[in-house]
Amino acid sequence: MASGEDRYREFEPPAALRPFVRVIWTYAAPDPSMTIQRIAPDGCPELIFDLGAPYAEQGPDGTFHLQPSALFAGQMTRPLVMRPTGPTELVAIRFEPDGARDFLGLTLATATDRRLDMTARLAGFVPPPGDPKGQAAAFVAWLDDLRRRGDWAIDPVIRAEIEAAAEDKPISCRSPGDRRALQRRFADRVGVSPRMLRSIFRFRRVFDHAATPSADASWLEAGLVAGYFDQPQMARDFRRFLGCTATEWAREQHELARAIASKTYKPGPPHAD
Missing domain, CATH: 2.60.120.10 (Jelly Rolls)
Structure with a gap:
């Protein structure tokens, strides 16, 4: 280096x-x-x-x-x-x-x-x-x-729910009791609710699809592909998850923040170069 x-x-x-x-x-x-x-x-x-x-x-x-x-x-x-x-x-x-x-x-x-x-x-x-x-x-x-x-293990029900969320599959129909049980298991093994994890994954997909994240048009297109209905909905999540607008983030973020966004959020195998 x-x-x-x-x-x-x-x-x-x-x-x-x-x-x-x-x-x-x-x-x-x-x-x-x-x-x-x-x-x-x-x-x-x-x-x-x-x-x-x-x-x-x-x-x-x-x-x-x-x-x-x-x-x-x-x-x-x-x-x-x-x-x-x-x-x-x-x-x-x-x-x-x-x-x-x-x-x-x-x-x-x-x-x-x-x-x-x-x-x-x-x-x-x-x-x-x-x-x-x-x-x-x-x-x-x-x-x-x-x-x-140790005796490390994965809960197959939780893992299946995570994979469904990552692939943006429809939420499974469950009884109120089953939903509460799933939420308790998620709190234990994941730390957030299934709905929150889906929101985070949707926000992350914006970075998957943002080819030129310095342009407002690119952010909007990426947000629509990621599953947002419109720009205001995506803007709310930028405030929620980053504390700024998409344009502000693209202009101000450097070094570790940008490295993580440009590498980690991209689909595919890890980058080792």
């Missing part, structure tokens, strides 16, 4: 972790701009290890506080607003929407819209600086050891 150049890479998980992990990603910015970054919900919790200067996260009162060097980011229903404080280097596990329950050992609802300190749990974990492939391999080895020693 050339001096001052940002670097974002994604790696596929091994077969044993694939039911639980969507992708392993790494990011480095030797000379970040220190500007505010807006990260939208994507339906997946993450485990993040920071080898560089910590990010500062904006709290509900508008003040910024430093994130811990290792954290678990639960499901998000609102934007994460943060800014770098120095040279950045991250390695992270992005779980499947329902893939982190056994790792966390807690109901996922306890982590929704929260970043949990994992510093003690990752004590002694030292991925090699400046080596994305080595960082991903180290994180995978650490996590797979936990999986082997």
